[in-house]
Amino acid sequence: MKKSKIYFTPGPSQLYPTVAKHIFQALRENIPSISHRGEKFHSIFQNTTRALRTVLKIPKEYQIFFLSSGTEAMERIIENTVEKYSTHFVNGAFSQRFWQTAQELYKKPYKIGTTFGTGFNFASIEVPKKTEVFCFTHNETSTGVALSMHDIYNFKKQYKDTLIAVDTVSSAPYIDIDYSMVDLVFFSVQKGFGLPAGLAVLIVSPSALEKYTYLTRKKVSTGSYHSFDSLIHYLEKSETPETPNVFGIYLLGKVCEDLLKKGIELIRKETEEKADILYKFFEERNGFDLFVKDPKQRSKTVIVIQMMHDSSQLIEELKKRGLIVGMGYKEYKTKHIRIANFPSHSMSDIKKLVREIKIVS
Ligand SMILES: *Cc1c(COP(=O)(O)O)cnc(C)c1O
Numbered sequence: 001m002k003k004s005k006i007y008f009t010p011g012p013s014q015l016y017p018t019v020a021k022h023i024f025q026a027l028r029e030n031i032p033s034i035s036h037r038g039e040k041f042h043s044i045f046q047n048t049t050r051a052l053r054t055v056l057k058i059p060k061e062y063q064i065f066f067l068s069s070g071t072e073a074m075e076r077i078i079e080n081t082v083e084k085y086s087t088h089f090v091n092g093a094f095s096q097r098f099w100q101t102a103q104e105l106y107k108k109p110y111k112i113g114t115t116f117g118t119g120f121n122f123a124s125i126e127v128p129k130k131t132e133v134f135c136f137t138h139n140e141t142s143t144g145v146a147l148s149m150h151d152i153y154n155f156k157k158q159y160k161d162t163l164i165a166v167d168t169v170s171s172a173p174y175i176d177i178d179y180s181m182v183d184l185v186f187f188s189v190q191k192g193f194g195l196p197a198g199l200a201v202l203i204v205s206p207s208a209l210e211k212y213t214y215l216t217r218k219k220v221s222t223g224s225y226h227s228f229d230s231l232i233h234y235l236e237k238s239e240t241p242e243t244p245n246v247f248g249i250y251l252l253g254k255v256c257e258d259l260l261k262k263g264i265e266l267i268r269k270e271t272e273e274k275a276d277i278l279y280k281f282f283e284e285r286n287g288f289d290l291f292v293k294d295p296k297q298r299s300k301t302v303i304v305i306q307m308m309h310d311s312s313q314l315i316e317e318l319k320k321r322g323l324i325v326g327m328g329y330k331e332y333k334t335k336h337i338r339i340a341n342f343p344s345h346s347m348s349d350i351k352k353l354v355r356e357i358k359i360v361s
Contacts, residue, residue, distance in 0.1 A: 004322060005322045005323070005324055006322060006323055006324065006345070006349050006352070006353070007324045007340075008323065008324060008325045008326065008339045008340050008341075008345065008349075008353060009324055009325065009326040009338075009340060010141050010170055010191065010302045010326050010338050010339075010340040011141065011169075011170060011188075011190050011191035011197075011340065012190040012191075012196070012197050013190065013191060013194060013340045013342055013344065014194060014340075014342065014344040014345055014349075015194050015195065015196070015344060016193065016194030016195065016255050016258065016343065016344040017344065017346075018254070018255065018258045019194060019195060019196075019251060019255065022250075022251050022254040022255070023251070025254075026247060026250050026251065031044070031246060031247055031250050032246065032247050034246065036239065036240070036243050036244060036246055037239060041238075041239070041246060042237070042238040042239070043238075044246070044249055044250050044253060045238040045239065045240075045249060046238050047253045048249050048250070048252050048253030048256065049064050049238075051252075051253045051256035051257050051260065052064060052201065052252070052253075052256055054256070054260060055173055055256045055259050055260055055264055056172070056173060056177070056203075057176075057177075057179070058179060058203055059179050059180070061205075061206050062179055062203050062204060062205055062206070063203070063204045063209070063228075063231075063232060063235065064201060064202075064203055064204075064235075065201070065202045065203075065204065065226075065228075065231045065235065066199065066200070066201060066240055066244055066245075066249060067186075067199075067200040067201070067202055067226065068198060068199065068200060068245065069188050069197075069198070069200050070094075070167065070169040070186060070187065070188035070200050071097065071101075072200060072226070073167075073186035073188075073200050073202045074097065074098045074101045074167070074186075075101050075105070075223075076202060076223070076226055076228075077133070077135070077165050077184050077186070077202070078101055078102045078105050078107060078109075078133075079105060079221070079222050079223045079227075080208075080211075080212045080215070080222045080223065080227060080228045081132065081133050081163055081165075081183075081184065081208050081211045081212060081215070082102065082105075082107050082132050082133050083107075083132060083215055083218070083220055084107055084108045084130075084132070085107070085108055085109070085110065085128060085130045085131050085132050086099075086102045086107060086109045086110070086131065086132060086133045086134075086135055086165075087109070087110045087112065087127050087128060087131040087133070087134050087135065088102070088109055088110065088111050088112065088135045089112050089114075089120055089134075089135070089136050089137070089147075090111050090112065090113045090114075091113070091114045091115075091116060091117075091118065091119065091120070091137070091140050091143060091145055092116055092137065092140035092141070092142035092143040092145065092329070093140075093141075093142035093329055093330060094137050094140060094141055094142060094167060094169070095135075095136075095137035095140060095167070098135050098137065098167060099111050099135070102135075110127075110128050110131070112125055112127070116142070116143045117143050117144075117145060117291045117292050117293070117304075118145060118292070118293075118294065118297060119145050119146075119147055119148075119294070119297040120147070120151075122151050122154065127159075131159070131162050132162065132163065132211070133162065133163040133164070133165050133183075133184070134155050134159070134162060134163070134164050134165065135165045135167075136152050136164070136165065136166050136167065137166075137167040138152070138166050138167060138168045138171050138175060139167075139168065139169070139170045139171035139175070139299050139301060139302060140299075141169065141170040141191075141302050141329075141338075142329035142330070142332075143291065143292070143304060143329070144291055144292050144298065144299045144302050144303060144304030144338065145292050145297050145298070145299060146171060146297065146298065146299040146300065146301075147297075148296070149175065149176075149177065149178070149181075152164060152166060152181070152182065153178065153181040153182075156181045156182065157181075163183040163184065163205075163207060163208055163211060164181070164182045164183050164184070165182075165183065165184040165185075165186075166182050166184070166185050166186075167186060167187075168185055168186065168187045169186070169187045169188050169191055169200075170187075170191045170192065170299075170301055170302050170340075171187075171192065171299070171300075171301050172187035172191075172192050172193070173192055173193065173259060173264065173267070173343065174192060174267070174268055174271045174300060174301050174342075174343070176268065179203070179205070182205070183204070183205040183207055183208040184202065184203070184204055184205070184208050185202070185203040186200060186201060186202040186203070187200065187201055188200040188201075189201070189248060189251075189252055191301075191340070191342065192301060192342045192343060193252060193255055193256075193343075194255065194342060194343060194344035195248065195251050195252060195255060196248065196251070198245045198248050199244075199245045199248035199249065199252060201252075204228065208228075209228060209232075212227075212228040212229070216229065225241040225242055226241065226242075259343065267343045270343075270347065271300050271301065271341060271342075271343070272300055273347070274341050274345065274347060274350045275298075275299075275300040275301075275303065275341050277350055277351070277354065278303045278339060278341065278350060278353075278354070279295075279298060279303065281354050281357075282303070282305045285357075285358075285361070287307065287308045287309065287361060288305050288306070288307060288308070288361075289305070289306040289307070289308070290304075290305060290306070291304040291305065291306045291332075291336060292304060300341065301340065301341050301342060302338060302339070302340055302341070303338070303339045303340075303341060304328075304336055304337075304338050304339075305336060305337050305338075305339070306332075306335060306336055307335060307336065307337065310334045310335075311327065311328060311334055311335060311336060311337045312327070312334050314337065314357070314360060314361055315327060315337060317360040318353075318356060318357070318360065321356050321360075323352070323353055323356055325337050325338065325339050325353075326338035326339065326340065339353070
């Protein structure tokens with residue numbers, strides 16, 4: 001199939017190159033019509049779970065739940081593991097959404113804020129002692145700031161009885177996670193996995209499940225069909241409580257197999273090489289500035305560039321050339337451009353983008 005456009009938008013984004021082939025195969029196998037209670041679905045469910053475990057190195061005692069979106073995962077985490085007190089590190093729109101979710105569920109979330117475009121100086125931060133769950137947005141898609149996983153692991157070392165939740169929506173599968181140091185990790189598939197939207201994955205530790213059980217004993221509401229109990233009950237039968245996105249679960253398994261074939265280490269290395277090219281280019285180019293000033297805090301997967309002039313003209317020019325880049329987020333709409341650097345973006349895609357920007361700017 002001819003690739004007419006390349007989407008560098010940070011989600012939905014460019015499809016992984018093998019997705020079209022898998023969609024055709026899924027149609028040949030009538031995947032969108034099969035029963036979600038039948039054997040064929042059970043084998044798809046098991047295959048996707050197994051492939052995910054291998055790509056992301058998820059320990060076998062951690063559960064894998066299929067949900068519908070990253071935003072849903074935030075709500076499920078708060079409902080199923082927080083009685084009252086979650087603490088949120090807020091440095092952009094998505095971490096803010098996580099905090100707001102807890103507010104809306106009538107918890108008492110604590111917000112630790114910082115300037116957009118920066119990370120946190122964790123050493124100098126005091127956190128409430130009552131915190132039940134620390135909530136981190138590993139990669140703030142709105143600002144292009146990535147936290148260091150080691151800073152997050154330090155919380156586990158320091159606060160052994162507190163759960164750690166990490167939003168990796170725009171950094172998975174690039175980010176390599178030590179699951180023994182975290183309890184709740186989630187992502188949706190329309191970003192780094194290069195798939196159509198409508199599916200998310202939540203990975204849950206045994207401690208988080210214990211916390212869930214404690215809450216149910218105290219009769220705290222943990223939601224209905226997507227409570228951890230309900231999800232586990234069905235997961236044991238290789239099913240989900242509701243009719244899930246069967247098509248998406250099938251495609252996720254296939255793309256995970258492709259990532260494994262290519263080699264996740266190679267994919268991670270290429271991600272870093274492509275990010276270096278982009279950062280170097282924009283750092284040196286007149287009229288552009290990197291939004292994240294500290295090189296250690298710059299995301300490898302979402303590159304945010306601040307422009308001296310209105311960014312919409314450049315975005316339009318690139319669009320005419322078949323290159324779709326992201327606008328700035330909310331108040332930065334016409335000040336920034338955002339470029340996704342996911343496994344579906346090849347080195348030659350990145351080089352093409354740089355070449356075209358040189359022509360139009
Ligand atoms: C996109 C995004 C979300 C929201 O995911 P949805 O699947 O759109 O609900 C949450 N967190 C981050 C960091 C994101 O980039």
